[in-house]
Amino acid sequence: MDNRIYKIKDSVDLFLNDNIFLTAYFMNTRKRKTFKVNNVLVKLLEQLDGERNITQLSEYMVKEYDVAFEDVLASIEHLNSSGIITEKVQDHLINETTRTRYNRQINYFSEFFDDEKQAEIAQQKLIDAKVLIFGSGAIGGNIAIQLAMAGVTHFTLFDYDKVEPSDIARHLYFSYATVGMYKVEALKNYLNKINPKIIVDTVNQALYPEADIEELVKGKSFVVNTLDEPYIGYTSAKISRICVKYDIPHFIGGGFDAHLASTGELVIPHITPCADCYVTHFTESLKGWKPKKHPVKNRSDQIGGLASMSLFSSSYATMEIIKTITNIVDMRKDYKVRGELMFKDFSLNYLTVKKDPNCAVCGKDATL
Ligand SMILES: [Zn+2]
Known part of the structure; x- marks a missing residue:
């Protein structure tokens, strides 16, 4: 079981043109990236709910869309390395009350890192x-x-x-x-x-x-x-x-x-x-x-x-x-x-x- 959960970054806007080109607009840095995408990736983005882990998501994709398991994993990797999705933090460094207070700021920090956890570490550095x-x-x-x-x-x-x-x-x-x-x-x-x-x-x-x-x-x-x-x-x-x-x-x-x-x-x-x-x-x-x-x-x-x-x-x-x-x-x-x-x-x-x-x-x- 792969328990990692991914979600689309809050600071990324996505636009799909003709089901072929995906444009990601990174609000915090004003960068823009356009990719040629396939059907698996488009469907995957629709299913990334930040709730299901990689195994659950992959099984769903294989069953519903008849795609190869490896293709789902490759798509997740591609979206992650492009900075569009981020691994959701499950074992939080910062308690919920503090996270709620600095929620917007932590979101902002996460734009600069590959995963959300680094943003919490950055917040903790300020607290310490x-x-x-x-x-x-x-x-x-x-x-x-x-x-x-x-x-x-x-x-x-x-x-x-x-x-x-x-x-x-x-x-x-x-x-x-x-x-x-x-x-x-x-x-x-x-x-x-x-x-x-x-x-x-x-x-x-x-x-x-x-x-x-x-x-x-x-x-x-x-x-x-x-x-x-x-x-x-x-x-x-x-x-x-x-x-x-x-x-x-x-x-x-x-x-x-x-x-x-x-x-x-x-x-x-x-x-x-x-x-x-x-x-x-x-x-x-x-x-x-x-x-x-x-x-x-x-x-x-x-x-x-x-x-x-x-x-x-x-x-x-x-x-x-x-x-x-x-x-x-x-x-x-x-x-x-x-x-x-x-x-x-x-x-x-x-x-x-x-x-x-x-x-x-x-x-x-x-x-x-
Ligand atoms: Zn000097």
Whole structure:
């Protein structure tokens, strides 16, 4: 008895032309494949109910349509290798309540794998991930919220600041009721509204140059830096160097005053450029560029922006983080460097920064 059960993927639309050509349209990737099909395959697709196992299905096909047993098996194999059908998970990794909550997301993940079980494994990776987020502002907070919605249940939040009235215009999760609260506490409460099972550790302090954060970083699955005080370059270098040392993927988002819809930077140690590689890139590209500062006075010290821009940046970052944690996309091959969304025409422009082979942090002869 072959107990495997197959079903047509929820994300695949099928169209049959003249009973000869089958077109499969993969909704999640927008790919389209057209096959020449025979009668056995057409009938098989009609009978794939996600209930009967391979033996039961094959016996039915042999009896009803007088087809060869081997042809049925070959057709199942063909449909499976084409990504149209998937083996149904019978011994679930994730319990029913959790599956129901993340059902659509698991379906989406399954598009990227040969079988549905891999999608559950990807979901479980999110549930098990331990994420440390520096900064509970517009970027860090919205990344935390989206990761919580996606299933992450272990967070460490690091921020010294308190919620101010002006924060309400820029953050989804702060309200008049939270003004005066520490941001990490207000954000923690919000995450627990999304999922009461979420465990949040809070570190209520500023990131000083001499602060020892190594113990905090060690053992985390992913680290996010959105601390732009005193300067995003300093905090990123400090955090990125420790993450590279412990081989922890991290994301640098925030500090976007000068470029409000930046995508941020995904850093996978020894694969992508690290924070120091970016510094080298900018030092090189700005070489010889020493303009005299124009003596303009009385300018506002806060550059304007829209909450939607920080939501774009945090959503972009969250998708990159989810891809990296779940491995649904091989980010070691398909990573992007920092880019910027132009508000005016919605063009998304990426830098040409490359990993520096001589980088003191991530290069072959690293010294830091
Ligand atoms: Zn580097």
